[in-house]
Amino acid sequence: ELGIFAAMAYVAIVGARVVNALGTSAVPRLAKLHLQGDAARYKRLLLQTAAVGALIGAGATLLAAFAGREILTFLYKPEYAERLDAFVWLMAAAGFGYVGIFLECGMTAARRFWSQPLIITAAAAALAIGAVILIPAHGLTGVAMAMTASSLVQLACRAWIVFRVVRELEEGARA
Numbered sequence: 001e002l003g004i005f006a007a008m009a010y011v012a013i014v015g016a017r018v019v020n021a022l023g024t025s026a027v028p029r030l031a032k033l034h035l036q037g038d039a040a041r042y043k044r045l046l047l048q049t050a051a052v053g054a055l056i057g058a059g060a061t062l063l064a065a066f067a068g069r070e071i072l073t074f075l076y077k078p079e080y081a082e083r084l085d086a087f088v089w090l091m092a093a094a095g096f097g098y099v100g101i102f103l104e105c106g107m108t109a110a111r112r113f114w115s116q117p118l119i120i121t122a123a124a125a126a127l128a129i130g131a132v133i134l135i136p137a138h139g140l141t142g143v144a145m146a147m148t149a150s151s152l153v154q155l156a157c158r159a160w161i162v163f164r165v166v167r168e169l170e171e172g173a174r175a
Helices: 002-036 039-075 084-109 115-138 140-174
Strands: none
Touching: 002 039, 002 084, 002 140, 039 084, 039 140, 084 115, 084 140, 115 140
16 A cells, blocks of 8 residues: 555656645746746746646646556555545645645745644644544545645735735735
8 A cells, every 4th residue: 555655646746746846936937027026027927837836736636536447556666556545635635735846936935934844744733634534534545635624725825925025015016
């Protein structure tokens, strides 16, 4: 089970590498816009990059749902395709994580480093609670469900921080 899970999770990691590269390339522009106090352009660029993450994540999740058996059989073996449910949940977790990566880039550009340990702690707590509740009932799929919950917590926290950054920029422009 652990080997199957690790192999399926690797597919999500490949997507995260691409998203990280795209997000990192946007940080200098986001930082410049933040430094200039340009709330409108900072927000627009951040929404555009987050939309890319959402598209990649939604595409990966839909691909897993509709062609996951074939993908897992092609990449690994037919036994892996038997765990399609876990694979779809893993890709959903990854999709939320992809959007979160772009929001984290916006936080980095705005120098909101203090919040990262708090967000990671909240996500770890969500993962632990989800694991305790979901793994006994759903096994391997429960692990992926708990990861999805953790990704959603990270995404929500990052969205809240970015919302505050944008609001501060807008208030600064009015002053």
